Amino acid sequence: MSETLSTRDRLIANAARLFQERGYHGVGVAEILAASSAPKGSLYYHFPNGKADLALAAADWASVQLLHILDDAFADARDFQDGITTLCFKLAKLFDLSDHWRTCPISSILFEAPENVMFRDKTRTIFDDWIAAVAAKGREHGLEKSHADQLAEAIWITLQGAWNLARARKSADPIRKIPGLVFGA
């Protein structure tokens, strides 16, 4: 990650990336620290509750990134389907650049411990926010509300599933084929 970021931001960005690769429990704080060229003291200064705090911050950060990608995709979309198609191709590109491995940043961070209420609540919030954002794009392009909501949820579901298949097959094709699945052949 860029060396111009603050220590705090480097920790967040590297944590988000590493969690996407091997999950919350699959990455130790020592590795995040090394990747961020930061000492342990900085981590516990910026995130008093340590790894869990950092994970929540990384999930929030990733959520913002995803919403930006969504906005970019719709920046000059002719219609809703066009915007979603662009979105999928953007995400597929990112997946290609990650050695066909990195998964949904939110799931990878927060789907780890059923007993952790904070994680579970934040997961739901971020997911619902993303679905609502997609639905809003739909309404902006003339879709009726209930139809937009329904479509947005279907897109989210398909994206998550296709992303899993893409990982297993080491290919972004399933992600690129999402528009065909959701909008019919």
Added chain:
Amino acid sequence: MSETLSTRDRLIANAARLFQERGYHGVGVAEILAASSAPKGSLYYHFPNGKADLALAAADWASVQLLHILDDAFADARDFQDGITTLCFKLAKLFDLSDHWRTCPISSILFEAPENVMFRDKTRTIFDDWIAAVAAKGREHGLEKSHADQLAEAIWITLQGAWNLARARKSADPIRKIPGLVFGA
């Protein structure tokens, strides 16, 4: 797990269950051992390569379970859509029984380490086998091959995605709504 199982089978069943709850890295061998009432020696006797071997065996075991559920669902299905609907309701029931938390047993076990080639290959094999099994059910109910293949893949993708949403929302509803999504409203 049932006390009538052999030590080896208890280890596999408990490992599969625990991995579904907290992932491969989220569960220690000590915990699996305790849940299985087995000493360490037994684990490394039955699985010389330890945790990784056990995870592969657990994934295979879970795969067989899933294929049995598929067969059960289609045992007296009137048509393909009916069988898939039964399947989704069976899986939703299991999800309900797991405190709305346990995820796909294969993903949870094998989506952990990009550098582990064995895990990655087995993931693809099991997923493709499952999709092929669903496609076979489709052909048995008169679907043309390419249509059956396409539909099976769409069902797999939707199931994975809906399962994630079900976790986030602590509700099996997304899983029960899969047939509506895949076969049209």
Added chain:
DNA sequence: TCATGGCTAGACCGATTGGTCTACCGATGA
């Protein structure tokens, strides 16, 4: 020039990690 305070630096901690190793139990067959 010195005190303050935000932040970095890393030694250190007990607990837990996955894994190894030897001892041993108990059913079997000679």
Added chain:
DNA sequence: TCATCGGTAGACCAATCGGTCTAGCCATGA
């Protein structure tokens, strides 16, 4: 009665885990 052998039992290990704590750097302001 004793040797064999599949499997169990758990002590023990180095490495790593997440986390704590003190020391100190350095820019700021008085």
